[in-house]
Amino acid sequence: MSTLIKNGRIVTAVDDYNADIFIEDEKITQIGKNLEMGADKVIDASNRLVIPGGIDPHTHFDMPFGGTMSADDFESGPRAAAFGGTTCVIDFAIQTKGESTLKGLDTWHEKADGKALIDYAFHMIITDMPDSRLGEMRKLADEGITSYKLFMAYPGVLYVDDGTLYRAFRQAGDNGTRICMHAENGIVIDEIIKEAVADGHTEPKWHGLTRPTRMEAEGVYRSIAIAEVAKVPLYIVHLSCSDALEEVKRARMRGIDVIAETCPQYLFLDKSYYEKEGFEGAKWVMTPALREKWNQDELWQGLKFRDLETIATDHCPFCFKEQKELGLESFTKIPNGAPGVENRMSLIYNGGVVQGRMDLNRFVEVTSTAAAKAFGLFPKKGTIAVGTDADIVIFDPERKETISVNNPCTHHMRVDYSAYEGFEVQGFTETVLSRGRVIIENNEQKIEKGGQFVKRALTGSRLD
Ligand code: URP
Ligand code: ZN
Ligand code: ZN
Secondary structure (H helix, E strand, C coil), X not given: CEEEEXXXXXXXXXXXXXXXXXXXXXXXXXXXXXXXXXXXXXXXXXXXXXXXXXXXXXXXXXCEECCEECCCCCCHHHHHHHHCCEEEEEEEEECCCCCCHHHHHHHHHHXXXXXXXXXEXXXXXXXXXXXXXXXXXXXXXXXXXXXXXEECCCCCCCECXXXXXXXXXXXXXXXXXXXXXXXXXXXXXXXXXXXXXXXXXXXXXXXXXXXXXXXXXXXXXXXXXXXXXXXXXXXXXCCCCHHHHHHHHHHHHCCCXXXXXXXXXXXXXXXXXXXXXXXXXXXXXXXCCCXXXXXXXXXXXXXXXXXXXXXXXCECCCCCCCCHHHHCCCHHHCCCCECCCCCHHHHHHHHHHXXXXXXXXXXXXXXXXXXXXXXXXXXXXXXXXXXXXXXXXXXXEEEEEEXXXXXXXXXXXXXXXXXXXXXXXXXXXXXXXXXXXXXXXXXXXXXXXXXXXXXXXXXXXXXX
């Protein structure tokens, strides 16, 4: 199968030029002006951007959490991601406490196998790591699981103590792999929650009020200190606020290998969403919580000056009816998480490029290339070049849409609300190729499945 994409404006993290792209089977084999070769399929990309498929390094499909399961599985989640211009996700497999991480990996392979429309990889969530199990981390790396998430939050659920952090960090560093950190002091936060509950507070807004930004900053500081001593590269996930960003900046100025991710929810939404009528605020109960609005400017600055490396979604959807409603009696019972995997590219293009906060190259970098580099997918994915996977998005920079659960163009996620309801965006995904297969064409799904598990390299890897 061959495909020729004609007349597009190709934008990568470093290039911006007009040319044609020739794809044979899964790979890009030629890029040039006025390519004339015959192809099984020709796509005219005039007046469109031709960009590397988005990479979302933080999703939770089919995840047990908060007494229920995240609403998108490996069929609906990747499909929604594809409609939004994302062609690869890195989801989180989970180790059941006391059991093998390799068993956890098998479970996630079973959940995903044969279902996904786009390619996917896994990080491993480590919930305990006695000395006797440390060798598993090497085996995980051999299986292409070259990053691990550990939690300072959620005591009694996913939380691990500092000793476990140190052991896992040391091993990850020795193996040439990376640690992803949910950095928030969950022990202190639980005490604050107890006080709020004792005072009779039940409404969703108390989720935000019991999670001070200082407790996120403390987690960032502590995890960086442990990573520095353990000599492991660190990736702070879902960084939400200026206090936490300051700790990242300070460490980077000292030459520490720490990079950080933020998410659209922290760039576009703020704590006023918790003040909505009745139980409505539960839609935005996520961790870290939404912050005061002024933090958003600091995060955009962080992206501009490269103290923030990537924009992921932390897509972890729960339906408002029946799932979020588990917390009707108390904010402590609301499942934490929100949807967004479908909306990331348009939100960031609109808020970043259209509104003048970043240029086109940086847009590609923060939505694709940087994640590929951080997580051992580059240069197979994350750019457009001869020899790379033909994961390509043809993006209409002018098209406007209003994001809504009721807009069939913006909502394929299996969840009964949109976190960005009513947001108007300019810039929209039109056609998507995944390893050369046209999976979405003019906003219509063309293929049901075919996404593959991607084994990730330890660091950046060369093409074969
Ligand atoms: O609220 C969130 N973020 N839910 C997903 C789990 C996590 O902490 O990433
Ligand atoms: Zn987290
Ligand atoms: Zn998450």
